[in-house]
Amino acid sequence: MKHARIAWAGAVHEAVESNGELLLTRSPWVGKRLKFDEVVWLPPLAPVPQARTILALGLNYADHAKELAFKAPEEPLVFVKGEASLIGHKALTRRPQGVTYMHYECELAVVIGRTAKHVKKENAFDYVGGYTVANDYAIRDYLENWYRPNFRVKNRDTCTPIGPWLVDAKDIHDAYGGPMNLSLQTTVNGKLTQSGHTRDMIFDVPTLIEYFSAFMTLQPGDLILTGTPDGVVNCEVGDVIVTSIEGVGDLINTLGE
Amino acid sequence: MQNKSSSYWPQGTVYGTLLNFKREWDLRAPQMPEAPHKGAPKAPVLFIKTANTFTASGHKIAIPSNVPEVDVGANLAWVFGPDARVVACVLVNDVSIPHESYYRPPVKFKCVDGFLGVGALAKPVAEVQSDALVLTVKVNGQEVQRVNYADAVRASQKLHADISEFMTFQEGDMLLMGSDCLPDGKRPRAKVGDVVEISAPGFETLVNHFVGATA
Numbered sequence: 473m474k475h476a477r478i479a480w481a482g483a484v485h486e487a488v489e490s491n492g493e494l495l496l497t498r499s500p501w502v503g504k505r506l507k508f509d510e511v512v513w514l515p516p517l518a519p520v521p522q523a524r525t526i527l528a529l530g531l532n533y534a535d536h537a538k539e540l541a542f543k544a545p546e547e548p549l550v551f552v553k554g555e556a557s558l559i560g561h562k563a564l565t566r567r568p569q570g571v572t573y574m575h576y577e578c579e580l581a582v583v584i585g586r587t588a589k590h591v592k593k594e595n596a597f598d599y600v601g602g603y604t605v606a607n608d609y610a611i612r613d614y615l616e617n618w619y620r621p622n623f624r625v626k627n628r629d630t631c632t633p634i635g636p637w638l639v640d641a642k643d644i645h646d647a648y649g650g651p652m653n654l655s656l657q658t659t660v661n662g663k664l665t666q667s668g669h670t671r672d673m674i675f676d677v678p679t680l681i682e683y684f685s686a687f688m689t690l691q692p693g694d695l696i697l698t699g700t701p702d703g704v705v706n707c708e709v710g711d712v713i714v715t716s717i718e719g720v721g722d723l724i725n726t727l728g729e
Numbered sequence: 730m731q732n733k734s735s736s737y738w739p740q741g742t743v744y745g746t747l748l749n750f751k752r753e754w755d756l757r758a759p760q761m762p763e764a765p766h767k768g769a770p771k772a773p774v775l776f777i778k779t780a781n782t783f784t785a786s787g788h789k790i791a792i793p794s795n796v797p798e799v800d801v802g803a804n805l806a807w808v809f810g811p812d813a814r815v816v817a818c819v820l821v822n823d824v825s826i827p828h829e830s831y832y833r834p835p836v837k838f839k840c841v842d843g844f845l846g847v848g849a850l851a852k853p854v855a856e857v858q859s860d861a862l863v864l865t866v867k868v869n870g871q872e873v874q875r876v877n878y879a880d881a882v883r884a885s886q887k888l889h890a891d892i893s894e895f896m897t898f899q900e901g902d903m904l905l906m907g908s909d910c911l912p913d914g915k916r917p918r919a920k921v922g923d924v925v926e927i928s929a930p931g932f933e934t935l936v937n938h939f940v941g942a943t944a
Contacts, residue, residue: 522783523741550834552777552834554896554899556742614772618770622774629896687841688781
């Protein structure tokens with residue numbers, strides 16, 4: 473099942489995908505069907521009682537590490553993001569005036585499904601609730617070599633679109649054998665600019681869950697953004713960026729001033 | 730990770746600030762132009778203390794079995810209300826596994842379960858002089874450090890303004906104003922069995938007991 477959170481008719485609703493439409497699942501609108509363009513799409517994540525932990529990987533695809541002239545890391549290069557940087561599908565991300573290099577990063581996002589502590593790789597998928605698509609924008613003009621990638625690059629308001637769907641883990645495992653067998657791509661104004669495959673991750677999803685849960689307990693709703701492959705390019709105001717992952721979704725975002 | 734309903738408890742994202750004291754900045758300044766940094770930081774250097782780190786005052790903080798000692802990071806923290814306005818102040822202990830390099834994000838050093846001691850009292854911001862507050866750190870009853878926010882690189886308003894240039898604090902978010910180092914560049918250390926207290930005039934003392942990790 474593909475789950476969404478949307479705003480419509482003056483309120484926020486839970487919905488699922490049904491024959492190319494949104495089907496609302498909660499009272500008072502149970503059974504109501506809506507077209508995709510009738511609603512405002514929010515991040516497909518239920519609220520959590522404490523701050524949501526959002527872990528994001530840098531240099532987790534061999535080709536992207538090479539592209540950025542780094543040797544592949546020996547352990548996951550991870551940074552943390554605040555939830556306030558998240559926005560939904562079909563939203564507007566701000567490109568500051570005067571910057572020269574702002575690029576998208578198409579990433580498979582893992583949504584934790586149950587409390588994970590000291591999890592072993594072999595059991596890691598038991599702790600995954602679902603998957604979604606994240607676009608982890610970066611503005612390279614602001615890169616500094618202090619706790620790099622620094623927050624001015626990676627924790628900006630509006631700079632982490634996520635969605636449209638939270639896809640149940642079971643669907644991806646049944647249809648593709650798991651999250652390590654999915655193609656990714658990005659288009660800018662319809663032109664293909666980034667193309668990769670999750671099998672090329674340096675640290676795969678089970679390895680990441682084992683690594684993090686060894687020292688930090690993850691809670692339902694926490695996120696792991698698993699990094700991006702080769703093929704990032706600068707984007708300008710007005711560009712429409714579509715980050716897509718096979719079986720998970722096509723996340724549309726537009727850059728605004 | 731324990732909560733007491735009568736006490737302050739973080740509701741949002743907890744942001745921390747690195748290198749916000751002149752002593753540590755000056756000690757590191759000679760190396761700043763060198764690789765891998767290739768320059769002094771321009772924007773505030775930030776990190777996040779994830780929710781798994783929150784520990785109420787009076788409760789235990791476990792030190793991982795492969796770590797002999799941890800850093801004690803005494804901080805004044807701002808708490809934000811609606812419209813990114815600061816509403817309250819809290820004392821916190823930003824516990825870290827000691828790490829020399831500030832090149833890569835410190836997740837495995839700072840986001841360990843339990844590694845943020847949180848004071849029980851949120852004091853209205855109007856009652857706190859954020860840029861003149863002095864924190865006292867005691868380990869097993871012995872004073873080991875005084876942290877004076879008059880020695881900050883960025884005073885509180887300046888720090889807030891420089892961060893707000895690129896991100897908006899949400900209601901419930903916290904901002905740690907930074908922890909000072911000792912004259913040798915290190916921070917006070919705690920080991921298994923130690924009791925660490927962080928106090929400041931008008932605040933309830935933040936107390937945490939450091940214990941060994943259970944398997």
